[in-house]
Amino acid sequence: MASSLYSNAQHVDFESVLGMDDPGMVSMFEALVASGLRGFMGCPAVVYEDALVDFFENASVHNGVVISTVGGQLVEFSEKLFAESFELPVDGLGDLSEMPKDAIFDARSIVSLSGEPINLSGRKNQMKMPFRLLCDIVAKAISVKAGSFNAITVENFSLITVVVCGVKMNWAKYLFSILNKMVSAGSKQAKGFAIKISLLLATFPTVELGESSEFPASKILSKKTVLRFVSINDRDGAEEVTGAAKKKAVSKKRPAADVGAAVPKKKRSFKKKSVSSLELVEVAEEAIPIQQVAEPLLLETFPTVELGESSEFPASKILSKKTVLRFVSINDRDGAEEVTGAAKKKAVSKKGLCN
Structure with a gap:
């Protein structure tokens, strides 16, 4: 054409x-x-x-x-x-x-x-x-x-x-x-x-x-x-x-992704401190529903279902007085070792600086 x-x-x-x-x-x-x-x-x-x-x-x-x-x-x-x-x-x-x-x-x-x-x-x-x-x-x-x-x-x-x-x-x-x-x-x-x-x-x-x-x-x-x-x-x-003004206004409001990029994430650090066995036992008592998860209560409600032989849930996975005290003992020991290691590292670094 x-x-x-x-x-x-x-x-x-x-x-x-x-x-x-x-x-x-x-x-x-x-x-x-x-x-x-x-x-x-x-x-x-x-x-x-x-x-x-x-x-x-x-x-x-x-x-x-x-x-x-x-x-x-x-x-x-x-x-x-x-x-x-x-x-x-x-x-x-x-x-x-x-x-x-x-x-x-x-x-x-x-x-x-x-x-x-x-x-x-x-x-x-x-x-x-x-x-x-x-x-x-x-x-x-x-x-x-x-x-x-x-x-x-x-x-x-x-x-x-x-x-x-x-x-x-x-x-x-x-x-x-x-x-x-x-x-x-x-x-x-x-x-x-x-x-x-x-x-x-x-x-x-x-x-x-x-x-x-x-x-x-x-x-x-x-x-x-x-x-x-x-x-x-x-x-x-x-x-x-108008479009330029809107774009400028949006740019002033830092998006969530930008905030995350601008503020560096802190590494998680776990402070271990000695807690009385009484306090931990109280926590364990509140957490009893965790233990109940393993119990086959729902399956037992069906009379026609063959469940087979039952077995006990491992005692090591149940928060009892014994397992809670064991948790405290292990964490106290790990905390002491960490403190000792940090002290040794600090002593070595001071020695290096003096040399």
């Missing part, structure tokens, strides 16, 4: 947007006009879908000229034809690598929402609203590359700088080089310029273009679509700020 050739494209209805009540937006569009892009971005919005598909299937570049066949007819686009058709400037920078660094530095502050120079590897929500839209325009209508339209790239910001700072640009050379990349085999450049190529094909009287179709109104920047852009970006910006 030819619609895939302009799925991410944008066009501008300059008469509509220049009549808006938003001074910031109007100023941005006036800067686009002053840059020399009105003829390129505001030409009649007509698309010849069948001819476009034919053009891209057969297009190639030879000696700086774009050549293709449409309906069996040869068509050739030169840079001169391209410039004249869209009244593009032919003087100024032909390559973005020639962009003055001071202009980029100035533009970083001019477009900034916070007043601080924006990060060139950041996102367009760092910009004031008119320049967010300009970021979209250069990404979709000029550079026409695939990828995230929310990210700021060095190339796209250089194009923004041209418009914002009034840098002279040889748009004919630059935009024609973009067209060359679109039709070059193996290029990662997305296919685009649907309206512009349709207009160029219409200059060849022998070429059968087929039926024309109007460019989708949703992709044309008019007063209505610009206001919609502002509304969506205002909402997204508010949601992003």
Whole structure:
């Protein structure tokens, strides 16, 4: 489908947007006009879908000229034809690598929402609203590359700088080089310029273009679509700020897992102390139900069950006066040995320090 050739494209209805009540937006569009892009971005919005598909299937570049066949007819686009058709400037920078660094530095502050120079590897929500839209325009209508339209790239910001700072640009050379990349085999450049190529094909009287179709109104920047852009970006910006605030609030409340990580666990240490046999006997009396677990009382309630011979529960596992006193004796002995061992270890360590 030819619609895939302009799925991410944008066009501008300059008469509509220049009549808006938003001074910031109007100023941005006036800067686009002053840059020399009105003829390129505001030409009649007509698309010849069948001819476009034919053009891209057969297009190639030879000696700086774009050549293709449409309906069996040869068509050739030169840079001169391209410039004249869209009244593009032919003087100024032909390559973005020639962009003055001071202009980029100035533009970083001019477009900034916070007043601080924006990060060139950041996102367009760092910009004031008119320049967010300009970021979209250069990404979709000029550079026409695939990828995230929310990210700021060095190339796209250089194009923004041209418009914002009034840098002279040889748009004919630059935009024609973009067209060359679109039709070059193996290029990662997305296919685009649907309206512009349709207009160029219409200059060849022998070429059968087929039926024309109007460019989708949703992709044309008019007063209505610009206001919609502002509304969506205002909402997204508010949601992003709210989300960041919630995330910050959650981060202040350290989760239970973090608390456990922050506070080192203490090793369990058992202090053995002598307890009177009377106290332990009292504990044993309270713990009598433990002894009763072994008694087969529940099984004896079933008269039809053959239980076999019975055997006594091991006396060593029953807490009686005898076993409790044995427990005390063992633990007293272990405690004494531990204290003696600690004393010896301390004496040895002191001796080592003296040496």
